[in-house]
Structures are given as structure tokens and as C-alpha cells.
Amino acid sequence: MVIVEKLLSPAYTVTVLNLKKFEPKDLLEGFKRRGFHIWKSLSGLDIELEIESFIASTYGKYVYVLKFKEETYLARGKEKVLRKEWKGPKTYLVRHVAGLKRLLLQELSLKAKLSLLLPQWILWSMVGVYALSWLKEDVLMSFLLTIFGFALNDIVKAVDYLILGYCNA
Numbered sequence: 001m002v003i004v005e006k007l008l009s010p011a012y013t014v015t016v017l018n019l020k021k022f023e024p025k026d027l028l029e030g031f032k033r034r035g036f037h038i039w040k041s042l043s044g045l046d047i048e049l050e051i052e053s054f055i056a057s058t059y060g061k062y063v064y065v066l067k068f069k070e071e072t073y074l075a076r077g078k079e080k081v082l083r084k085e086w087k088g089p090k091t092y093l094v095r096h097v098a099g100l101k102r103l104l105l106q107e108l109s110l111k112a113k114l115s116l117l118l119p120q121w122i123l124w125s126m127v128g129v130y131a132l133s134w135l136k137e138d139v140l141m142s143f144l145l146t147i148f149g150f151a152l153n154d155i156v157k158a159v160d161y162l163i164l165g166y167c168n169a
Helices: 002-008 024-033 047-057 097-108 110-134 139-163
Strands: 012-018 037-040 062-067 072-077 090-094 166-168
Touching (some): 062 097, 090 097, 139 166
Antiparallel strands (some): 037 072, 090 166
16 A cells, blocks of 8 residues: 555545444544544535535545444544554545545445446446457456456556546555
8 A cells, every 4th residue: 555655645545434333432532632623424414515614624634534333523634543443444545635525425425425436337347248248258368357357456546546536545
């Protein structure tokens, strides 16, 4: 991840933490002590306006989406925070403010997530069907495509970074 981060030089690093086992009070206090700005997500309001307000009123390179049992919080600050008991955080490299807004919208709104992921799924399923029909009889080419598929994953990340403004680290 460090090499990719150096090559892409992202403006922001977003970490999504699933903290259903933890109590918000203690963790949020720890983030505040480290200088983070905490924002409670209010699902009832316009989520896009809420995200724009969060981005405009906070600063720092590191953004955390803290998902507790019943509430979701956003935290933004200048330093990286990670603990061993936080298992499986999803980390994203974000290129610019528009990418940050798009990623936070995807994480906080199911409707936005579907509208952003559906075109990708349709495109890649069409590519897959075409590749399968083209490679149906050629075993060597299908084997090579499978092997090179791992390299294609990194290329897809780079394309996502350039087009969407963020990619999975």
C-alpha cells in the first residue's frame, strides 16, 4: 500500500471502520484528544448537503467513517490512527475533494452506492461475457487471461483513481 500511496500521492486517505462491538463515547473522545473533528451523520437530512458541510468545515488529510451499531460518525484530522482491535478496515486513496465527496456519499447512502456501483457492474459483466465467448475454445488464452487478471486489478484501481477520484488501497 505504501508504494501505491507514494505513486498516486493522494490528497486524502479515507478509512472505513466497522465498530459495532465498541461504544462510541470512548472512541470519539480518543479521536477528539488527537485533534480530530467529529461529525455525527444525520440520515434524515439531505446526505449530500451534510457531506459538503463536513468537508467545508473540517480539515486534515485523514478521514475516518466510524460505523457503530446505531450511529455513523465522520472524523477528520491530520494524523493516521489505527488500533489492533479494529479488524478489517477498508482504506481508500482519494485524489481530490470531488472524489472525497463521492466516496463519503457511497459509504453513507445505499442509494448513492447503488447508483455508483451499478454502471461498473454492468460494464465489467459485459466485458466478461465478451471475453468468455471469445475465449471459449482457446484454453491457453483463457489461462493467460486468468493469470493477467491479477495485474488488471491494479490497472482497474488506477483507472478508478483517475476517473472516480478514489480507489481501494
